[in-house]
Amino acid sequence: MSNTTLALKMKKIKIVLIKPSKYDDEGYVIRHFRGVLPSNTLACLSSLTKNVADRGLLGPETALEIELLDDTVQKIPVKRIIKSNRLPFRRTIVALVGVQSNQFPRASDLAKKFRAGGLQVLIGGFHVTGMLALSKGISPEIQALIDIGVTVVKGEVEETWGGILRDAAEDKLKPLYDFLGCKPDIYSQPLPRVERKYLKRFIISNFGTIDCSRGCPFNCSFCSIINVQGKEMRVRSPQRLAESIRNNYHEHRLYFYFFTDDNFARNRCWKEVFEMLIRLREEENIPLQFMIQVDTQSHKIPGFVQMAARAGCTQVFIGMESINPQNLKAAGKTQNNVQDYKDLISTWHNAKIATHVAYIFGFPFDTPESIREDVRRLQNELGVEQASFFMLTPIPGSRDHARMVQNGEAMSPDLNEYDSFHETIRHPNFAPGELFASYQKAWEEFYSYDYMREVLNRANPENYWNIFCDFLWYKNSALIEGGHPMIHGFFRLKDRTDRRPGFAVQSRLTHLFRRSRELRRLAGSWMSLALEMEELWLQTRKRSDAEKRLLAEIKKLRSGVNRNLRSAELQLAHVRARLHCPELHVPSKPALAFRALNFRMAKRLTYTRADLRLFWKKAGSKKLFLLHPHKVVLNLFRDVQLFVMFIRDMAKA
Numbered sequence: 001m002s003n004t005t006l007a008l009k010m011k012k013i014k015i016v017l018i019k020p021s022k023y024d025d026e027g028y029v030i031r032h033f034r035g036v037l038p039s040n041t042l043a044c045l046s047s048l049t050k051n052v053a054d055r056g057l058l059g060p061e062t063a064l065e066i067e068l069l070d071d072t073v074q075k076i077p078v079k080r081i082i083k084s085n086r087l088p089f090r091r092t093i094v095a096l097v098g099v100q101s102n103q104f105p106r107a108s109d110l111a112k113k114f115r116a117g118g119l120q121v122l123i124g125g126f127h128v129t130g131m132l133a134l135s136k137g138i139s140p141e142i143q144a145l146i147d148i149g150v151t152v153v154k155g156e157v158e159e160t161w162g163g164i165l166r167d168a169a170e171d172k173l174k175p176l177y178d179f180l181g182c183k184p185d186i187y188s189q190p191l192p193r194v195e196r197k198y199l200k201r202f203i204i205s206n207f208g209t210i211d212c213s214r215g216c217p218f219n220c221s222f223c224s225i226i227n228v229q230g231k232e233m234r235v236r237s238p239q240r241l242a243e244s245i246r247n248n249y250h251e252h253r254l255y256f257y258f259f260t261d262d263n264f265a266r267n268r269c270w271k272e273v274f275e276m277l278i279r280l281r282e283e284e285n286i287p288l289q290f291m292i293q294v295d296t297q298s299h300k301i302p303g304f305v306q307m308a309a310r311a312g313c314t315q316v317f318i319g320m321e322s323i324n325p326q327n328l329k330a331a332g333k334t335q336n337n338v339q340d341y342k343d344l345i346s347t348w349h350n351a352k353i354a355t356h357v358a359y360i361f362g363f364p365f366d367t368p369e370s371i372r373e374d375v376r377r378l379q380n381e382l383g384v385e386q387a388s389f390f391m392l393t394p395i396p397g398s399r400d401h402a403r404m405v406q407n408g409e410a411m412s413p414d415l416n417e418y419d420s421f422h423e424t425i426r427h428p429n430f431a432p433g434e435l436f437a438s439y440q441k442a443w444e445e446f447y448s449y450d451y452m453r454e455v456l457n458r459a460n461p462e463n464y465w466n467i468f469c470d471f472l473w474y475k476n477s478a479l480i481e482g483g484h485p486m487i488h489g490f491f492r493l494k495d496r497t498d499r500r501p502g503f504a505v506q507s508r509l510t511h512l513f514r515r516s517r518e519l520r521r522l523a524g525s526w527m528s529l530a531l532e533m534e535e536l537w538l539q540t541r542k543r544s545d546a547e548k549r550l551l552a553e554i555k556k557l558r559s560g561v562n563r564n565l566r567s568a569e570l571q572l573a574h575v576r577a578r579l580h581c582p583e584l585h586v587p588s589k590p591a592l593a594f595r596a597l598n599f600r601m602a603k604r605l606t607y608t609r610a611d612l613r614l615f616w617k618k619a620g621s622k623k624l625f626l627l628h629p630h631k632v633v634l635n636l637f638r639d640v641q642l643f644v645m646f647i648r649d650m651a652k653a
């Protein structure tokens, strides 16, 4: 037996996979009680690690344990992890995974702590890969990590992860691994692995992510995909995807997916993937639904949109980026033809799939006025259901970034700001702060009450709640939390002690005082948002045929009288409606008497809570002794009852 094998004997190696978050402007880690999207990279690395363990690649005497941590939804127990490395015959290795540029500062701080605790640390993902792909030599922030003994991994590791782990187990980790030139064939590689415990940290725990392909054939100057994952598409086997989706459904009840491919329309196996999904839906009764990202020419691929609909696609995320052809030309986005946009959107709409466009502000021909006009055109001319706005950011790994570095153009030195909602470059048409103000205004105007109502009124009933919940998520993230929906989840947590270096850790009391002030403000904003969404629901909710019939009968009876209906009249309305809709249930007499009190019926008839709003407004302006207590109680009861109906309806969906 060789020395190395002896050293490995009886060893337990623990791999801690950590997806780092980023800092907010006050230096707190952006973390939420519940997230929205689980990390696909974490799931990929988890399954690759499990594959290494199952195949016994580290030798029969080595047990491999995996721990998955996501900084965006849970506190990273740095001390516990460091301690776990001190036990005899145990070794803990930390892998910081999927690190984007805006997460690099946070990832570096974690890496420093783990290195100080004596652990082996690896880092990979788009920042290091993109940065090393296009720059000459190693950039200072990456060199700083190498200098403290962190191993940097450039490129994808489907075919090489076992080798890296073996090096780690044998204490032979290199400072830098470079796999960019030999991109793995992902056809038969393990698929992202689902961990129930992890999914529970997300608002919808039956929501999963899978990348069915990697790469993109286009050439946009602001994008790093092409320089990291390449222009040649690599795809996963449709059969293996089917197995994984089937297992995920039967084992974890997962049936809603975000296929994270940057351009699903250019996956050469799209037809086979859709056929497989159709079989799962139609033959195996798995109620699959999914979202995909596509380019603006996707609607021209024969059969693509129609098959997507049949396969369960509910929303399509389209790389529109701009309505101005000059901007598109400047960004090298030559595949986007503004004349096609109407056709593009209506083709997806005809298939009953909601459209969601990615839209960037800060291109060379943008001005504050053009941004306002663009938002109006998205609403009035194109009628897209949703838009995600981004500020143009020179992302490391993109041609824009490489050009700016080469020309010595100014850009923010703080990578934490490379999250697309901070101004990182100066634009000649905007004063400092003006681009951000226009961007913020765009969110407000696009997600205005009137536009949301218009969208929901014409939404496909099956898609109603998906869009409704997206509105809630987007409004909360962009307009209340002041962040980006793609970063924010629900209920922001702020760890007092885990602050970015350079920001003071406050005393418990100061922190408590500050947080309670913030929470009071937030509670007020959430209350207004909840009432706004409740009103939106009242005005747009999809009513069943039976309910519509009942309402018509009630209206008929009410038209002759200027009072609330009596229970006998309500019963008559129910009986008449039931003649047309036998499924309608006629409530018992006491229930009808209760309804006749006009609580629910009035709401169903009026489609609004405007009367309640008016009452509370008037009540607020009166002196306490001038209020009629019975009216306050009655309206409070009606309001609570209505809200409960709203929440119940949403939860049912």
Ligand code: B12
Pocket: 021, 022, 037, 038, 039, 040, 041, 044, 045, 095, 096, 097, 098, 099, 100, 101, 102, 122, 123, 124, 125, 126, 127, 129, 130, 153, 155, 156, 157, 158, 164, 209, 211, 215, 223, 224, 225, 229, 260, 261, 262, 390, 395, 396, 397, 418, 419, 420, 421, 484, 486, 487
């Ligand atoms: C899906 C996605 C999202 C999803 C969520 C991600 C999720 N929950 O899974 C959403 C929509 C929320 C999102 C949001 C954002 N995203 Co995004 N996103 C993606 C996308 C399209 C796919 C990610 C993915 O699953 N990739 C597949 C995995 C397997 O690839 P990978 O991460 O590179 O990992 C492989 C290797 O890098 C390597 N590796 C990775 N880590 C490690 C670690 C070690 C130790 C080792 C050995 C190897 C290794 O091994 C992996 C397997 O081979 C990527 C583009 C892309 N094609 O990757 C953009 C991308 C990552 N996003 C990007 C950006 C900018 C953002 C946002 C800032 C934009 C915004 N304002 O919305 C936010 C930030 C959110 C946040 N803080 O996380 C950029 C990042 C660029 C950069 N240099 O920072 C990318 C690259 C897109 C782009 N335009 O260039 N995103």
Ligand code: SF4
Pocket: 216, 217, 218, 219, 220, 223, 224, 225, 226, 262, 263, 295, 319
């Ligand atoms: S189409 Fe999308 S993924 Fe492809 S290069 Fe352009 S921005 Fe990147």
